[in-house]
Amino acid sequence: MKLLEYEAKEILAKYGVPTPKGGLATNATEARKIAQTLKPPVVVKAQVPVAGRGKAGGILFAESAEEVEKVAEKLLHTQIKGIPVRSVWIEEKVNAEMELYFGMTVDRLNKTYVVIGSTEGGMEIEEVAQKTPEKVLRFPVNPLYGFRPYHARQMAKRMGYSGSKLSTLANIFYGLYRAGIDYDAELIEMNPLVETSEGNFVAVDARIIVDDNALFRHPEYRERPLEGEFSPQEIEAAKNDLAYVKLDGDIGVIGNGAGLVMATLDAIQLYGGKPANFLDVGGGAPSDKIMAALRIVLSDPNVKALFINILGGITRCDEVARGVLQAKEKLGINKPMVIRLVGTNEEEGRRILAEVGIQVLDSMEEAARQVVEIVRRL
Amino acid sequence: MGIIVGKETKAIVQGITGTQGSFHTKLMLEYGTKIVAGTTPGKGGTTIHGVPVYDTVEEALEKHEANASIIFVPAPFAADAAMEALENGIKTVVMITEHIPIKDAINVMAYARQVGATIIGPNTPGIITPGECKLGIMPAHIFKPGKVGMVSRSGTLTYEIAAGLTKKQLGQSTCVGLGGDPVVGLSFIDVLKLFEKDSQTEAVALIGEIGGNLEELTAEYIAKEKYPKPVVAFIAGRTAPPGKRMGHAGAIIMGRAGTAETKIEAFKRAGVEVADKPSDVAAILERMLKR
Numbered sequence: 045m046k047l048l049e050y051e052a053k054e055i056l057a058k059y060g061v062p063t064p065k066g067g068l069a070t071n072a073t074e075a076r077k078i079a080q081t082l083k084p085p086v087v088v089k090a091q092v093p094v095a096g097r098g099k100a101g102g103i104l105f106a107e108s109a110e111e112v113e114k115v116a117e118k119l120l121h122t123q124i125k126g127i128p129v130r131s132v133w134i135e136e137k138v139n140a141e142m143e144l145y146f147g148m149t150v151d152r153l154n155k156t157y158v159v160i161g162s163t164e165g166g167m168e169i170e171e172v173a174q175k176t177p178e179k180v181l182r183f184p185v186n187p188l189y190g191f192r193p194y195h196a197r198q199m200a201k202r203m204g205y206s207g208s209k210l211s212t213l214a215n216i217f218y219g220l221y222r223a224g225i226d227y228d229a230e231l232i233e234m235n236p237l238v239e240t241s242e243g244n245f246v247a248v249d250a251r252i253i254v255d256d257n258a259l260f261r262h263p264e265y266r267e268r269p270l271e272g273e274f275s276p277q278e279i280e281a282a283k284n285d286l287a288y289v290k291l292d293g294d295i296g297v298i299g300n301g302a303g304l305v306m307a308t309l310d311a312i313q314l315y316g317g318k319p320a321n322f323l324d325v326g327g328g329a330p331s332d333k334i335m336a337a338l339r340i341v342l343s344d345p346n347v348k349a350l351f352i353n354i355l356g357g358i359t360r361c362d363e364v365a366r367g368v369l370q371a372k373e374k375l376g377i378n379k380p381m382v383i384r385l386v387g388t389n390e391e392e393g394r395r396i397l398a399e400v401g402i403q404v405l406d407s408m409e410e411a412a413r414q415v416v417e418i419v420r421r422l
Numbered sequence: 423m424g425i426i427v428g429k430e431t432k433a434i435v436q437g438i439t440g441t442q443g444s445f446h447t448k449l450m451l452e453y454g455t456k457i458v459a460g461t462t463p464g465k466g467g468t469t470i471h472g473v474p475v476y477d478t479v480e481e482a483l484e485k486h487e488a489n490a491s492i493i494f495v496p497a498p499f500a501a502d503a504a505m506e507a508l509e510n511g512i513k514t515v516v517m518i519t520e521h522i523p524i525k526d527a528i529n530v531m532a533y534a535r536q537v538g539a540t541i542i543g544p545n546t547p548g549i550i551t552p553g554e555c556k557l558g559i560m561p562a563h564i565f566k567p568g569k570v571g572m573v574s575r576s577g578t579l580t581y582e583i584a585a586g587l588t589k590k591q592l593g594q595s596t597c598v599g600l601g602g603d604p605v606v607g608l609s610f611i612d613v614l615k616l617f618e619k620d621s622q623t624e625a626v627a628l629i630g631e632i633g634g635n636l637e638e639l640t641a642e643y644i645a646k647e648k649y650p651k652p653v654v655a656f657i658a659g660r661t662a663p664p665g666k667r668m669g670h671a672g673a674i675i676m677g678r679a680g681t682a683e684t685k686i687e688a689f690k691r692a693g694v695e696v697a698d699k700p701s702d703v704a705a706i707l708e709r710m711l712k713r
Contacts, residue, residue, distance in 0.1 A: 152605060170678070228525050257497060258524070303577065309659075312661075
């Protein structure tokens with residue numbers, strides 16, 4: 045789960061990381077009141093969980109409380125990369141002498157966390173790593189001992205700091221690490237971490253992505269309604285414990301198993317078609333889950349035909365067939381459907397579908413070819 | 423022969439009394455897997471499908487000899503179960519459980535590395551050496567003893583390709599599901615090294631997907647080490663958009679990293695044939711092994 049900037053900053057502040065003075069507003073009047081308590085100039089930032097907000101027009105500057113009100117009013121009525129702005133964060137503008145990067149993410153290869161630091165903050169770290177890899181310090185964390193204060197000092201030293209600045213910076217790095225671990229962050233970063241002209245360090249922007257699988261340890265985020273970055277279908281799918289991703293084609297796809305569904309989408313494309321979505325019903329889906337899957341896929345108006353690809357292991361083909369039948373009765377599906385059904389209880393599944401005149405195929409590739417052909421002729 | 427599990431494998435099932443644990447214990451026993459004991463805290467003293475149940479792994483191992491464990495424990499407690507198995511000296515641990523937090527997985531892998539144990543998964547269908555041992559949830563009838571070693575990040579797609587190999591009478595030596603999570607116990611390279619030493623394995627089917635860069639590193643390894651057995655790869659997710667998790671927690675393109683294109687290119691550069699469709703894997707291997 046992507047936390048909003050202000051949430052990430054509140055967490056970092058608890059771990060001793062300095063952040064600019066500011067406040068959150070959900071309307072323009074509130075925004076003005078907050079601005080009155082701050083020293084101008086101030087920055088008004090749309091709270092949306094997307095990277096690259098600045099370029100998308102989500103970060104604006106203001107010289108007075110009146111201007112803040114106007115700017116906030118404007119931002120609260122816009123969308124940033126398709127996501128409506130529900131709140132703005134207003135904070136004092138910081139004068140940057142230097143912009144640093146500091147963060148932590150998962151190192152899949154070494155099966156651990158990796159702490160990353162750079163003196164080239166303010167841009168995306170991937171970009172820095174690509175252009176000037178020598179300016180990106182990567183420090184894999186030994187999971188048995190953790191990232192220690194002396195590691196933080198080593199990082200600060202390698203980034204060129206000494207004296208009291210080294211200690212201050214090391215405390216900030218160590219704070220970020222502890223916040224990341226405590227909050228089960230898949231990614232936590234401050235970018236930029238600004239060194240001010242007065243020689244202080246302030247985290248001007250911050251990002252935290254909490255591991256979805258660890259939300260049981262963070263009930264404060266668990267109950268939050270999904271919105272914004274997710275389509276209505278994705279939200280509905282999450283409620284039904286289905287994995288759905290919206291794509292921009294016209295062939296609705298349902299299958300069991302993430303790899304198989306991805307391969308199904310690829311097969312459709314290989315034959316010249318375009319998939320409308322990814323939908324994995326998971327293992328052992330009962331008939332009502334299949335019906336929910338069909339309802340979600342069909343709620344996308346772009347879908348012209350359906351392709352159901354099931355290779356039954358723990359998933360039973362007869363349950364799938366019953367779900368299709370139920371959906372056909374209750375939802376009145378009138379779009380063409382191609383079904384590939386093999387594996388556990390295959391004969392029973394085929395029999396159920398044959399009774400209502402639905403033909404079932406053996407080969408996923410043949411089925412993919414057929415569904416593409418059907419859509420082409422529509 | 424085959425790798426990691428075989429006739430000599432004696433396993434315990436952690437979380438044996440749960441719906442999944444109990445169901446798959448039955449299927450594994452039917453397949454001929456030696457399941458010597460199970461554990462569920464609080465259920466010690468009972469039996470499931472004739473298998474004695476204990477409260478702790480320690481107690482199970484006092485009464486029985488075992489060298490492997492398969493875990494069906496729910497995600498919040500799965501890492502604890504894996505640690506329990508490792509601390510009690512189990513050297514092969516299969517973690518079927520999905521949705522384990524990354525932090526927990528990282529801790530388990532670090533501990534396993536310290537004690538020299540092998541972790542398969544999490545979020546895996548498990549491992550099968552056809553005709554000898556199945557420690558997993560895969561439909562057994564799809565597999566047949568044979569010459570192709572399989573290593574994969576997915577479940578159902580592996581069954582799809584395994585069925586193709588069985589149909590063409592090639593069969594499988596061992597099929598390893600690495601798991602669909604970002605942090606898993608084994609890498610493609612680890613498994614390739616084991617297949618290299620296994621006399622039953624004549625060729626390898628490698629099934630990757632978007633996310634991470636382990637396929638790219640594997641391609642480099644194959645080229646650099648001049649891997650001696652033929653390898654055919656299939657990569658799922660050519661149509662996946664960036665920033666979206668495609669079912670598996672680990673199947674996500676971040677920025678420009680982890681796309682199917684870079685993986686396919688890497689394999690082709692390394693001289694590894696890449697199948698366009700799942701069914702091509704068996705066809706290509708049949709051709710290669712006839713030569």
